[in-house]
Amino acid sequence: MKVVLKITGPMLDLVRRDLARPHFFARERVGFLTAGAAAAPGGLMLLVRGYVPVADEDYEVAPGVGARIGSNAMRKAAQSAYRPASTLLHVHTHGGRGLPGFSGVDLKSGNEFVPGFFQSCPKMPHGLLVLSDNGATGLLWLEPGKPSVSIDRFIRVDQPIVEQWGAKYELA
DSSP, X not given: OEEEEEEEHHHHHHHHHHHHSOOSSOSSOEEEEEEEEEEETXXXXXXXXXXXXXXXXXXXXXXXXXXXXXXHHHHHHHHHHHTTTOEEEEEEEOOSSSOOOOOHHHHHHHHHHHHHHHHHOTTXXXXXXXXXXXXXXXXXXXXXXXXXXXXXXXXXXXXXXXXXXXXXXXXX
């Protein structure tokens, strides 16, 4: 199965700006993307709908990890994915250029908290993303208790439509 994620350029820029902000004790920031999911030829298409930043007060002091967030942050993210039913993607950045990779901590904690996303949106896939300055890597769980699959392709959508299309109708 091929998984493709599409995100608008302005949304991706917003996410990167938010994740680059310093926090007074956490060494990195995290956030959540919400996305619609649709069957596509040979796989699944994820269309990013929104971004939920983690509030400063929802980070917890945790030596040994870049950032730890509390149950308030998870609750807010789950609520944002409830209606409309959305895929929930935990996102953070490792900076730099090139294809980023998940750390051992990323994979261990993701395996622990992603299954909880299925409680609020059981019929949607959920996952993790890590960004660099010019790339992304992602994992997606299609259902709880099953292994994750890779997000195979990321598409930044930037081209605006400069023409307006419409139809003229005659009333009969």
